[in-house]
Amino acid sequence: METKTYITISEATLGYKKNKQNVEVLKNINLNFNATDFIGIVGLNGTGKSTLLKTLCGLLAPLNGNIYINNKNYNQLTTLELAKQISVVLTEKISGFNLTCFDAVAMGQLPYTSLFNTLTAQNYTVINNAIELCGLKNHQYKLLNELSDGLFQKTMIAKCVAQQTPIMLLDEPSAFLDYASKHELFLLLQKFTIQQQKCVLVSSHDLDLVLKYCTKLLVVNNNSAELISVVSAPKNSIFIELSGGHFK
Amino acid sequence: MFKSNISKFIILLTLFLVGALLSLTMGGSQSFNVLDADTNNFIFWQIRFPKTITAILAGSTLSIAGLILQLMFRNPLAGPYVLGISSGASLFVAITFLAGNSFHLFSNYFFGKSMVVISSIFGSLIITFLILALSKKISNNVILLLIGLMLSQICGALQGFLEYFANPNSLKAFVIWGMGSLGGTTNLDVLIYSPIAIIGLVAVLFFIKPLTAFLLGENYATNSGINYSKNRFYLILISSILTGVTTAFCGPIAFVGIAVPILSRIIFKTSNQKTHVISCILIGSCVLLFxxxxxxxxxxxxxxxxxxxxxxxxxxxxxxxLFKSKQW
Known part of the structure; x- marks a missing residue:
């Protein structure tokens, strides 16, 4: 079976606008991400991990170049069409307004509901499956601020699952998690890439986790991004620098 | 859970009807029965009826405006009065009202009222956009409240400055209006007030989905396929129309906009915004009727x-x- 290319970035410059001036974070990058890819994005803070993820999910516009999502030109996709292709877990913490775990997961179905956001039986099936898959069944009626960091992170991942997108992006999901939760989280993501042929991009500072579970590494440094295999990572000069030489 | 929600709605509806009846039996005169039929008729249809309708409209519009602001700013302490939006509306009404009276612009009733309503909505819009621009630089809920308070003070000071130069006749009418009152509206006023208010309230129903998405904040809303800035613009427009039109007819009314959505969340314990839109209309009306x-x-x-x-x-x-610091 031929693997499908989900994301193509060609000669693109990514960054953001500050005081009407372009701040270029990643310059002229060329990348391909395929189905079943589990990509770990590593790099120092401020090198462009979040910029890459935010650009892909439509929160930042690329400054230059072309991006193709599922062979469609990124610039021609509407917000809604993009939401059906890419789901994202960000670092922000959400709580209040009576939001329960179930409500947050149900937000994943927003791109598919009618004008008045009435959930149909089909919507409920998708949401309940996502809750079950992420092991949140016993916590679904808890308020978001009652959840532990690990459960909250799982809730947001369940939201992505409920969004039924081929591509999932996660921005530092393992920060603030305890040892066991970190491994559970990466195992869960690994399952999505293998069982559902999703393409998962996850940025993380936990190098050992990334090496253990991911299929490829995206090393971000000095305005550039390089895709390397997990096996070659310990010999990569930037990776050695990142690990402080503690990886042997 | 669905059944208990229905019973809560039935209780609210009953309270609403009781409140409406109570409001219809009060005002105009304390000794209703001893007067002749014509006077009774006059009191009922010309004084009590418009007052009751005004209470219902004002309660609904301010509560929904508060609900929109709270969801948009993701701040349970937002509301048209505490953020200074009502004061902004008042200031612009003051300018129109006092200028209009000095230059005799208001000889035509409909022209005068429309000018007051339009300037009131315009004032609400200006303050809302100002708050929005300022809120991007801060993330603290309480500081947003303080900024609203300051804006409200600035509007109040400017208004006081205008009043200082106003002629005594127009000043008295304006000061009474500024204290906030439901009894100041005539049937003719209600004829202008109700269509604008109802259009605003119905329009909110078409923004249930963006309002729901706003619960997760700008980034997640965008990732849910919601065009954030477009929807935010329309919602600001709606909440400004709702606040503005009510302020134009009743003056600035305090705390209904902030308190009712909070009460609604306490009573219904849900994040379903359809429930909250309907319950805010009912609770808001009840609060003002009682x-x-x-x-x-x-x-x-x-x-x-x-x-x-x-x-x-x-x-x-x-x-x-504020003491409890738990977010509602």
């Missing part, structure tokens, strides 16, 4: 200003929430 009844009941000789009652209910609720 406040109005209380105003008439507490004083035999004069009608107390409605803001006195709403502040006594709303302000302690806000203080309670």
């Amino acid at each position: 406040s109005d009844a209380l105003c008439h009941h507490l004083s035999k000789t004069a009608i107390l200003p409605i803001n006195m009652i709403t502040t006594f209910v709303g302000a302690p609720l806000v203080i309670y929430l």
